Amino acid sequence: MQHVLEKAQAAKAASSTLACMGSLKKNEALNAMAQALRDSAAYILAENEKDLQAGRDKGTSKAMLDRLALSEERIEGMADGLESVARLDDPVGEVTHTVLRPNGLSIGSKRVPLGVVGIIYEARPNVTSDAAGLCLKTGNATVLRGGSDAIHSNIAVVNVLRKAIASAGLPEDAIQLIDDTSREAATYMMGLNGVIDVLIPRGGAGLIQSVVKNATVPVIETGTGNCHVYIDENADLAMGLNIINNAKTSRPSVCNAAESLLVHEAAAQTFLPMVQKKLNGVELRGCAKTQAIIDVKPATDEDYYTEYNDYILAVKVVGSLNEAISHINKYGTKHSEAIVTESYQCAETFLERIDAAAVYVNASTRFTDGNEFGFGAEIGISTQKLHARGPMGLKELTTIKYIIRGNGQVR
Amino acid sequence: MQHVLEKAQAAKAASSTLACMGSLKKNEALNAMAQALRDSAAYILAENEKDLQAGRDKGTSKAMLDRLALSEERIEGMADGLESVARLDDPVGEVTHTVLRPNGLSIGSKRVPLGVVGIIYEARPNVTSDAAGLCLKTGNATVLRGGSDAIHSNIAVVNVLRKAIASAGLPEDAIQLIDDTSREAATYMMGLNGVIDVLIPRGGAGLIQSVVKNATVPVIETGTGNCHVYIDENADLAMGLNIINNAKTSRPSVCNAAESLLVHEAAAQTFLPMVQKKLNGVELRGCAKTQAIIDVKPATDEDYYTEYNDYILAVKVVGSLNEAISHINKYGTKHSEAIVTESYQCAETFLERIDAAAVYVNASTRFTDGNEFGFGAEIGISTQKLHARGPMGLKELTTIKYIIRGNGQVR
Numbered sequence: 001m002q003h004v005l006e007k008a009q010a011a012k013a014a015s016s017t018l019a020c021m022g023s024l025k026k027n028e029a030l031n032a033m034a035q036a037l038r039d040s041a042a043y044i045l046a047e048n049e050k051d052l053q054a055g056r057d058k059g060t061s062k063a064m065l066d067r068l069a070l071s072e073e074r075i076e077g078m079a080d081g082l083e084s085v086a087r088l089d090d091p092v093g094e095v096t097h098t099v100l101r102p103n104g105l106s107i108g109s110k111r112v113p114l115g116v117v118g119i120i121y122e123a124r125p126n127v128t129s130d131a132a133g134l135c136l137k138t139g140n141a142t143v144l145r146g147g148s149d150a151i152h153s154n155i156a157v158v159n160v161l162r163k164a165i166a167s168a169g170l171p172e173d174a175i176q177l178i179d180d181t182s183r184e185a186a187t188y189m190m191g192l193n194g195v196i197d198v199l200i201p202r203g204g205a206g207l208i209q210s211v212v213k214n215a216t217v218p219v220i221e222t223g224t225g226n227c228h229v230y231i232d233e234n235a236d237l238a239m240g241l242n243i244i245n246n247a248k249t250s251r252p253s254v255c256n257a258a259e260s261l262l263v264h265e266a267a268a269q270t271f272l273p274m275v276q277k278k279l280n281g282v283e284l285r286g287c288a289k290t291q292a293i294i295d296v297k298p299a300t301d302e303d304y305y306t307e308y309n310d311y312i313l314a315v316k317v318v319g320s321l322n323e324a325i326s327h328i329n330k331y332g333t334k335h336s337e338a339i340v341t342e343s344y345q346c347a348e349t350f351l352e353r354i355d356a357a358a359v360y361v362n363a364s365t366r367f368t369d370g371n372e373f374g375f376g377a378e379i380g381i382s383t384q385k386l387h388a389r390g391p392m393g394l395k396e397l398t399t400i401k402y403i404i405r406g407n408g409q410v411r
Numbered sequence: 412m413q414h415v416l417e418k419a420q421a422a423k424a425a426s427s428t429l430a431c432m433g434s435l436k437k438n439e440a441l442n443a444m445a446q447a448l449r450d451s452a453a454y455i456l457a458e459n460e461k462d463l464q465a466g467r468d469k470g471t472s473k474a475m476l477d478r479l480a481l482s483e484e485r486i487e488g489m490a491d492g493l494e495s496v497a498r499l500d501d502p503v504g505e506v507t508h509t510v511l512r513p514n515g516l517s518i519g520s521k522r523v524p525l526g527v528v529g530i531i532y533e534a535r536p537n538v539t540s541d542a543a544g545l546c547l548k549t550g551n552a553t554v555l556r557g558g559s560d561a562i563h564s565n566i567a568v569v570n571v572l573r574k575a576i577a578s579a580g581l582p583e584d585a586i587q588l589i590d591d592t593s594r595e596a597a598t599y600m601m602g603l604n605g606v607i608d609v610l611i612p613r614g615g616a617g618l619i620q621s622v623v624k625n626a627t628v629p630v631i632e633t634g635t636g637n638c639h640v641y642i643d644e645n646a647d648l649a650m651g652l653n654i655i656n657n658a659k660t661s662r663p664s665v666c667n668a669a670e671s672l673l674v675h676e677a678a679a680q681t682f683l684p685m686v687q688k689k690l691n692g693v694e695l696r697g698c699a700k701t702q703a704i705i706d707v708k709p710a711t712d713e714d715y716y717t718e719y720n721d722y723i724l725a726v727k728v729v730g731s732l733n734e735a736i737s738h739i740n741k742y743g744t745k746h747s748e749a750i751v752t753e754s755y756q757c758a759e760t761f762l763e764r765i766d767a768a769a770v771y772v773n774a775s776t777r778f779t780d781g782n783e784f785g786f787g788a789e790i791g792i793s794t795q796k797l798h799a800r801g802p803m804g805l806k807e808l809t810t811i812k813y814i815i816r817g818n819g820q821v822r
Binding site for chain 1: 427518526627629631657740758762773774778779797810813814819
């Protein structure tokens with residue numbers, strides 16, 4: 001695994017140069033990267049076609065091929081993304097909470113890059129440029145390890161980005177692609193404590209669990225979202241219908257889509273038939289009380305644990321707000337949870353007692369997103385509690401160090 | 412391992428009650444815990460004596476027995492500690508960065524407890540009450556797993572604290588002691604994802620590395636400190652001597668003590684003899700250039716990697732500031748690093764380029780401490796970059812959740 005180690009060490013060496021670099025140079029590099037993607041579109045598309053052909057040859061699903069496919073338009077989207085990251089404020093270098101201690105020491109907290117960020121991801125080649133751009137903006141070097149399905153595309157994109165970085169006078173080693181797509185290479189990378197500072201897995205639950213289980217490098221767990229919408233006794237049912245419809249059907253494959261609907265028993269008789277009618281393309285699976293009101297398949301305990309990422313919705317009638325909260329805290333993945341209610345007390349209780357990254361009153365769970373939160377960009381959505389929770393923007397790709405200025409103090 | 416799981420689950424159940432509790436109730440419990448320790452001093456000392464006897468029977472070192480020993484005075488110290496934690500401001504519940512998005516959504520970041528904090532530690536029984544108190548103040552439940560050497564003391568302290576918590580009307584399950592001191596119990600605890608939210612190991616390098624290696628629960632790495640003092644070409648040598656003397660000898664066993672001295676070659680001829688004279692109780696080990704100036708043992712590469720925690724100091728003469736910075740970033744543990752210099756440019760370069768939790772100009776590394784930083788208390792000193800870096804106070808025992816208030820927004 002010498003080749004993985006060498007790339008990670010090269011990234012680490014580059015990270016110390018990047019860490020001291022002002023925004024102007026970093027932004028120049030990001031703009032050069034964007035232009036280089038546009039200029040090299042033909043090369044990237046030709047390499048992408050090799051991945052697509054390999055996918056078709058082994059019978060990859062149409063949905064998967066669509067994720068993998070690049071086009072002039074998608075490359076333009078990647079370039080646009082890099083340019084908009086260049087326009088964001090750079091969080092690095094800010095010094096906050098500076099205090100003058102009684103002994104005369106001045107102690108401040110300075111925002112600095114993490115160092116080397118490892119990203120382990122699956123099929124989408126656009127993650128390659130997105131992640132590299134966000135890391136570069138925050139002064140971090142990146143070690144990328146994409147899936148084998150996109151290997152030709154990833155190699156092409158990284159080649160183009162590295163040349164552009166060098167042309168802007170920054171170290172090209174700031175972006176590294178591990179082109180060994182074996183499981184061993186990924187596992188080896190997960191153990192590079194002291195070289196890689198943090199690992200961010202992006203992909204399905206299987207990938208994320210594998211990284212959480214195998215990594216000794218600190219991990220930020222992202223993305224699994226078993227999200228709920230709870231319709232309270234005091235809900236505006238028209239609003240509730242609009243919210244569950246949006247949360248379930250506007251984009252079922254994403255992590256902030258709803259997977260379960262909970263309905264207070266006082267509202268169920270009226271509300272469930274409304275849901276069945278409005279969400280007519282969605283397969284409903286319900287508890288016994290739900291089945292007594294509308295004709296749906298039964299929901300098992302397993303259903304309530306499942307992130308369908310599909311046009312399927314588990315439904316449960318609950319006897320109280322407390323039951324709803326307990327259900328969500330038990331079955332949810334601490335991503336995004338919503339209540340629809342006109343009751344002040346129920347709203348505040350829900351906000352307080354739900355243990356999740358984002359808790360909503362009278363709005364769709366679909367808003368849990370870096371752009372919707374006003375961060376301008378996003379490297380992922382953290383579902384853990386350490387370091388970052390919810391959408392992670394530029395600030396979450398940094399850490400702090402204390403800088404202490406004295407004039408001879410001893411203790 | 413059912414008994415470990417049950418305790419962790421009981422802590423989790425208690426944590427949801429604690430999370431919603433105001434400071435008044437929590438402070439009442441902390442004060443009750445302090446009083447109970449005082450009232451039960453005789454019982455605790457009797458149990459502590461069992462540990463001491465067992466230690467003496469198996470030939471435990473005097474230093475180790477001293478760490479283990481409680482006394483009326485030490486119990487008073489533990490009680491005082493709990494009362495001062497009660498007096499600190501409670502970070503829980505603060506909502507910051509609230510923004511009103513263009514679509515009318517109000518998005519705020521609310522500070523909330525982590526949930527269940529696991530502490531794995533070694534011999535000192537005072538860690539038991541310190542950690543339990545800091546966690547309780549921040550609304551967290553604690554699962555404590557102390558070493559076998561202190562098991563009777565830990566059981567006694569936890570018994571007393573749990574009764575006091577219950578008497579103040581809080582759930583006693585907020586504090587759990589894993590009284591199974593087998594390695595298997597610790598390893599099982601490290602895998603309780605979904606029940607324990609974070610693990611903080613406190614102890615020697617062996618313990619910490621074992622937790623980092625084996626845990627799948629997120630870990631905050633603490634405490635190993637291979638700290639350097641660098642005497643620059645432009646240093647005030649009298650100040651430098653005072654600082655290295657303090658950093659090395661004021662308390663050699665702690666993590667913020669210095670282990671290596673780097674001296675610019677232009678200052679070495681004058682400074683090294685001053686060091687040899689002043690630090691006359693310290694064994695110096697030097698590079699070839701050091702040995703050419705003062706008569707000391709040779710330092711190996713291994714020496715530069717070693718946290719002695721003893722009256723030993725590795726010495727190296729360097730040719731430039733850059734060489735000093737490279738040496739520190741290579742051999743250090745990213746804890747605390749100091750430069751002594753009168754040069755503005757050297758000071759700023761050192762502050763910028765050293766990758767450590769705390770970087771000092773003209774002050775001793777010994778100040779890296781929660782109390783010295785003004786945090787009022789400390790659960791440990793993080794040497795990792797995720798979540799917390801440097802001394803961890805109450806705020807570092809919390810996380811955030813986004814609370815979003817809408818009026819029907821969909822996307």
